Amino acid sequence: MIDFLQNWIYLTGAMALVGIGLYIVLTNTNILRIIVGLNIVDSGTNLFIVTIAWHPKSVMPIYTATNNLVVDGHVVAADPLPQSLVLTAIVIGLGTTALALAIAVKIYQKYGTLDVRKIKEEDK
């Protein structure tokens, strides 16, 4: 029962982060806050992906002198494939964040504001 709950705790955390991030993106007009929201969505996604790779009795997927991953022909490690996907996703998230921040800084220099509504007005 506790094991089962544990999985759901992580899933709830992941979903809460995705929800909070999306809420921030949808309700804010400040560009930097929107980027904060995107970052939180990314964290939630990563947590979700790592959670589905895991079960309560798993060990880490690294062979060491004391950590054997295969017992009686059964793999007891956490699934390493989603973990490697998360590595990719984290790096991609950093790239997107850096580019978004660069655009935000440039917008501030050109418009003098970070508010999406004011930018829209100035364009007209």
Added chain:
Amino acid sequence: MITLFSTLLVILIIAGGFVAIFSKKLLSSVISMGLVSLGVSGLFFFLQAPDVAITEAAIGAGLSTAIFIIAIKKVQKGGTSDDE
């Protein structure tokens, strides 16, 4: 024991997310975003993913927050001029 820890961490990251929503200051929003990343990277350790945890701590919590703070400083002080 681990269940207790991870539950606390999950509550912590959700709280961090709410701080990011409701805080008036942008900087505290960003700091709480970094804390959320750090909490998530702690959860990755519990989820048997040390590789991911290290990467998230170095990149997600460390560098991306740092770049964020640099950007905020530029936006608030306007320390650059535009030549074009």
Added chain:
Amino acid sequence: MKTYNFAALLVGVPLLMAFSIPLFGFISKQLAKWITVLTLTFEFLFSLYILLWHVYPFNVIMGNWVPPFGENLYIGSLATILIVVISFVGLMISIYNLWSAKYGDVVHFALLFLMFVGGSIGLISTGDIFNVFIFMEITGISSYALAAYGPERRALGGAFKYLVISSIGSTLYLFGVLLIYTQLGTLNIAEIAARISQTTPGLLTFAGILLVAGLAVEAELFPFNGWVPDTYTGAINPVSATLSGIGSVGGVYVLIRIVMTVFGKNGNFVSTYGNLDLMTLIAILGTATVVIGELSALVQTNIKKMLAYSSMAQMGLVAMAFSIGSRLGAYAGIFQLINHSIAKAMLFLILGVIVSFGGERVEDMKGLWYKSPFLAVTFTIGALSLLGLPLFGGFWSKFALVDASFQRGGWYDFIMAIVLFASVVEAFYYLKVVGYIFTSKPAVSEKIKVEISPAIPIAAFAILIIAIGIFPQIVSGISYSAAHELTDKMSGYVLNVIPTIVGH
């Protein structure tokens, strides 16, 4: 399983050259642009070799690990024709850029442009569902940066909007992929396609909606295309041409690959799993896109915004064509995609030349014929091709689209009505512009001098449109076999990638 690993260079060479462009940039900025041209020439010739010598269909194995365990590229007939088109359009735009990209950081602009084309080629050829995400991000990140480039500040707002919507879309896509992974334990498109019926229906439905939602951003379908007008209008014209002629092709390709190959049911043309029929969803989204896009294009006074909305509407037509589900429908969709890619890229490039001499309102097109007959004629060719008049490329695809919906019958007749509606509305706004070009005399008649570097791509596109219009067999043969690949997923796709899968 036919393999031809050497074709990994299709993705490898642009990467190598992109990494080396900053070094060339130290020598000369012009050299960086020429490197782009040379690399894309290589891509075009290589893909032409694959097409004409009939090397396709084949697999490219990465790292000596065969498909379900490692990653692979699959280049079938659909991928071949689209790669030829994309690398041709990319090559032409890169020639145009020799003249047009002149402000700011030209070296990084050339690099990002090259990787946008290279990433689209990778997106089309990859056979791994997570690899699709990577290439989506490659094309995505390069296009955000490209869209922000240019002298005008409104480019920044458009680029940022695109960035936000697109990154949320790719997050949704990632969720969809991982939900499928929990069920099947694999990421290979062929294996997922073969075993899709072994998943839980409810979860699959949700995953399908997430995948479609994520991919519809790049494919410019209705609720997710809010970025299109802002981004296209803000960006400089070659970038708009790239986004419209290359980016949307990649987006639609992946959308169709996921919906028809992965979620499709063999033998039946329509995919029904769970409670939701993804093809109907695509049809609804496509219809909404066409109606909204065409009506918005009608009221625009800014010609670039008009082309942006028209581009959206054309993508809706393409999606509708595929959603018919029959082989003729898929054929019409592929043909329409190719026509749209060539014609819309040409129109944006022409607009780039015109805008460098004047404004970009519809009125500014008045008397173009007296200023530059070459631009006037080529613009007319592009507009008429998009309208679907005979003798131009667009005629054959719209004809096939109407034919397909007619043959399918039932409520698909509705699609025919939408196509006719779209044509009528397009006739209104395109013919208005064409009328302005030829009838009214300009107030000031200064001649527009078209230099050689923008003239080559425009002329090449115009000749190609006419050539397809008169000899449709240039693309129709391979489009038809590509339609076969889409509608018969086992013998068209899965068995070419994993030949030993049993029980089909």
Added chain:
Amino acid sequence: MMNDTPEMVKKVFAIFVVGILIVGFFMAFTQMPKANAVNVNNTVSRFYVMKDVDQATEMLDKGTYFNKDMVPLRNDVPYTPITFGKSANLEDGAANVVTSIVVDYRGFDTLGEVTVLFLAASGVMLVLHGQKRKIPKKRTEPSEIMYVGTRIAFAVILLFGIYVFIHGHLTPGGGFPGGAIIASGILGLFLGKQGYSPNKSGLTIFESLSGMAYVVIGIIGLIGEKSFLANFLPTGTIGDLFSAGFIALIYIAIGMKVGSELSAVTNAMIIDTEDD
């Protein structure tokens, strides 16, 4: 993202969208395999962990990998036990399975990932081009202790970063965190001295050469082993420093690339690129 709508409507709409998404996700979660049943043995990762892809490929070639309902018989593949420090010449000698997937089994993904970061760095430079630094007049110069301290810390951090990416196939870590650690060391240098700027063209050369090295390693595989990004080096004994074939090579390239790239990004964000 929406304009001209009242605050309240926007919030309600956002809660509505988020709610639908979350309800959908939880419906999907209930259909996922239960926590205790999530099992690596049903996924392709099983072969990555057991380093048994070659055997599975053989079964695939013979047509005995899928049963007649197209369900893969993943648990039927025989396996050879792996002992840390003893087993040699495994198909991929990395002790860290995540590393072996990232760099070898799914190396093409990683090439794309490196490209994404490279493009992001280039994009930052493209967007922020044409700005010059304007040092604010009133600012306290960091003290001498800070200056020397950051220099020493940088040396230590650099060594640690290099350690992390060289040991990527044995311990947690690898090219990406290693590079990020080096970049954060350089970030420290900015704090130590007013107006500090790393050599920009040096960073560019580093970045380009290491990226090209990655692709060239791939092409060597294409020529030598008939497949792009194929491992062309001996794999050694699992757990040794010199094992796992080309994984260490690639991680060194990635580490240098990521390090120089992220430094260039932070540099661009702080100082902005200079026009020549």
